Amino acid sequence: LKSLSALLNKEFKDSQVEEVMTGAVLIDEIDAPVQSFFNIPLVIGDKVVGVLTVSHTNVGLYKEEETTILYKITRQASEAVTRLQEVITNEQRKLNAMVESMAEGVVMTDTDYRILVANPAMKQILHIEKEEITIFDFIDNLEGKFDIRGKLEESVKLDKILPVTEVLLGNSYFHILVSPVKINSGLNQGEIIGGVVIFYDITKEKELEKLREDFTSMMVHELRSPLAGIKGISEVMILENKKKKRAKKDAGYANVLLDSSSRMLGLVNDLLDVAKISAGKFEINKENVSVKDLLNDNTQILSTLAKENKINLKVETANGTPEKIFLDKNRIGQALVNLLSNAIKFTKEGGHVNIQVMTHSQGKSIVEEGQESNFTWFIDKDKKEFTELPSSLFLALTDSGFGIAENDTKDLFNKFKQLEASARSDQKGTGLGLSIVKGIV
16 A cells, blocks of 8 residues: 555555455475565556566565655556556547447447447347347347348458348348458558448438339320320321322421430330339340341341441351340340440441350350450450350440540449540430340340
8 A cells, every 4th residue: 555655646544455466476496485575556547457566585675765766657657558548538438429329230349259339229220128239139130131140250251341232121221331340550450350230221212212213104104105196196197298298398397206206205215114124123025036136137227327327337246156045035135226326326437336246155265265256356355254154145246436434434334324425425315225234134
């Protein structure tokens, strides 16, 4: 108590102290009694965390003046550690307050999957009321809908963030993100010390998405019938004009009406297809289809447009291409026409649009397969995603048009998105075509 009084400048005469001795005898051979010693209390803040005792077999070895100096040095060190502890405690409080107030559910574990943090939102999502919770409480309450232990293990092992797009828990939808937790500074920088799982509630976004899809579907159906009627009437008017040889002015009006109604009906049909794809109601009817007929029928539709724009449209089929393939002729034809019309639309006069078709065997180099074909193959570097594709018919479309910047490829299949190359040209569109192609494929 004297040493503690010297360290803290407080009197502890009336204090009751429970004495607990710990340690181990390192040298059994020493039988000499302790003749001199002094104690150095280890203090952080107002809390004594331990006492270090220094002793010796010689009498009077430690003088009061020396020990007083040592107490002062120890007190300064203790004050520095206390200040550091206060900083750490304050930062911990801020972090805890932030996590506690988050609307997202957050749970953090160590590398042994012991729960370190589970905020109120997380407990509310999984209806956990206990204060002391384990990973097994999460496993039980998730009821097999999400393998939290398995995903944490995978994330920590691979040192990789794992997104889970959609999980239904009760009446709510959640996007879940699993990530390793690493030390970001110091000697152990980069060391993984645990994992974190974050639950984002996307129920409102899902409801808004469904509302939008329902509205789009309703509007499309409501517009489709009158537009089909206008288109039909304009076709009849053109035929009547030809029969009765009416004025060119009347024929011109009828042609404008037919062209405009056809384009609007095409847009409405595209919107309907996008709505069906988004809702997962896009019907596919597969059958054995002639590859030759599939290519000829759909290229003929746009061959006139290509000639008008002085663009060379060419179809090349590699040796060994099967005569028939099992697919939806109408939907694949729709995808092919969309791709071709885009290629022709954004290729200048005198340019070319090529369609190349060959078979691909899983595990085989696509570069080598192209080199073995009877045409000049445009891919000169192997890609893992191509090599690992199942054995299939490979259809590639290339053109000499504007091209797409690498930074823009992420937006290529977004609905209603026009890329910079499109914006620079005089050709405009809705941005639905490639989105539909992706949905079909």
